[in-house]
Amino acid sequence: MQLQDIITDKERLFLETEVPDVYKTDFSYKQVATVHAVALPNTTQEVIDLVKFANKENIPIIARGAGTGVAGSQVPINGGELIIDVHQMNRILALDEETMTLTVEPGVQLNEIQAFVENRGYFYPPDPGSKNSTIGGNIATNAGGMRAVKYGTTKDYVRELEVVLPEGEKVTLGSLNIKSSSGYDLKNLFIGSEGTLGITTKIKLKVLPLPKYKESVLLAFHTLKDATNGVLTILQNGIEPTALELFERGTIEYSEKYTKVLLQSQKGEAYVLMTIDSNEQETVFRKINTVNNILKGQAAEIIPLLTQEEEEKAWLLRDNILIALMQFTEYEMLDEVVPINRFSEMIDYTKELQAKYDLKVINFGHAGDGNIHTVLMKEGLDEATWQVRRQALLEDLYKKVNELGGLPSAEHGIGIIKKPYLEKMRNPVELDLMRKIKNAIDPNTRLNPGKLF
Numbered sequence: 001m002q003l004q005d006i007i008t009d010k011e012r013l014f015l016e017t018e019v020p021d022v023y024k025t026d027f028s029y030k031q032v033a034t035v036h037a038v039a040l041p042n043t044t045q046e047v048i049d050l051v052k053f054a055n056k057e058n059i060p061i062i063a064r065g066a067g068t069g070v071a072g073s074q075v076p077i078n079g080g081e082l083i084i085d086v087h088q089m090n091r092i093l094a095l096d097e098e099t100m101t102l103t104v105e106p107g108v109q110l111n112e113i114q115a116f117v118e119n120r121g122y123f124y125p126p127d128p129g130s131k132n133s134t135i136g137g138n139i140a141t142n143a144g145g146m147r148a149v150k151y152g153t154t155k156d157y158v159r160e161l162e163v164v165l166p167e168g169e170k171v172t173l174g175s176l177n178i179k180s181s182s183g184y185d186l187k188n189l190f191i192g193s194e195g196t197l198g199i200t201t202k203i204k205l206k207v208l209p210l211p212k213y214k215e216s217v218l219l220a221f222h223t224l225k226d227a228t229n230g231v232l233t234i235l236q237n238g239i240e241p242t243a244l245e246l247f248e249r250g251t252i253e254y255s256e257k258y259t260k261v262l263l264q265s266q267k268g269e270a271y272v273l274m275t276i277d278s279n280e281q282e283t284v285f286r287k288i289n290t291v292n293n294i295l296k297g298q299a300a301e302i303i304p305l306l307t308q309e310e311e312e313k314a315w316l317l318r319d320n321i322l323i324a325l326m327q328f329t330e331y332e333m334l335d336e337v338v339p340i341n342r343f344s345e346m347i348d349y350t351k352e353l354q355a356k357y358d359l360k361v362i363n364f365g366h367a368g369d370g371n372i373h374t375v376l377m378k379e380g381l382d383e384a385t386w387q388v389r390r391q392a393l394l395e396d397l398y399k400k401v402n403e404l405g406g407l408p409s410a411e412h413g414i415g416i417i418k419k420p421y422l423e424k425m426r427n428p429v430e431l432d433l434m435r436k437i438k439n440a441i442d443p444n445t446r447l448n449p450g451k452l453f
Contacts, residue, residue, distance in 0.1 A: 071415030106136025149368025
């Protein structure tokens, strides 16, 4: 059997000389290798047949979705891989209102899931910045996003996974049961494994009733330190925000330039964009008033976003930060995470590194859960200088993350880019255990070789 016998439509199969450019380049990792072929299956059976073919021919496999990853997880690095691109497996299959689950294929985009359930009065809380990322990719990295501070990450909303294993067997992990104490939690083992253990082909997601009321508030602060202190004040006073996003003036300026929309506040050097939701309008009002009272002496400006238009404008600017950066400069974005009580200290340290290495550093991130997106800016530096300063800064930064009890990735994954730092920051016994799991499930290193560790 040949690949052409499995994928019979010519537009869904590209051999090495026909591979489109999108598979040959990656924004986050430059050393992309050539591939054996790219196949775009439409069904689980096609995925199974492709995996069995790869086993027969001893070809490594990389599963891919929308290609929005920023850690190099979906990048061919060895040469000769078969890329199984599942983005055409993009059907929303069923909404079961009795079990409050949504069944989807892995290629469905996040924005499609959110729109589908919200039109029917339901809510899928995980909200990563890349709204055109696929749910399969979100599962592969356990994506978090802006509402994780209240609602948790992707793994908290996966009830069941259909997975094709490295030798082509199909298995269902998890179930519709809300509770389980019945053996190893294999479902959650696969979530966040970056395609190194299996290829997801079907998912049952938990959905919630859509909250009836929500309101966003923009808080401007004179300094970044004031903003990080403001975040702690909010969390310590029982506000329970739905989202709590922090960004610097220098960060949001890129988004303003790209969208041609100005943020509602032009005061200060740092901002916190907060949303509160509830089924009771009085609860939303009460919490907004509390925030006003506890921060009125600390914030430079507090602006309630009272209309849908004003709320959407502020979140549009936040959502477009990455896209804007891509348009105007070369950069490297991190997604380190530290315990919430060390958040302010970590951000302060990035500014020390900026001065030490004369390399511009800006920050934004999910302030409510300690997840920082530190961005290193190349700007006018030549490539050699950029690489030297970048590498030295990263070594110091991840050393500090480790000292503070943090981790190298909160939601983007390790991929190829963060492998050296994971190995320095994790206990060797823990890393050995990870390798043993990989070897037990994928003894031939068939899936996504060279990633994670």
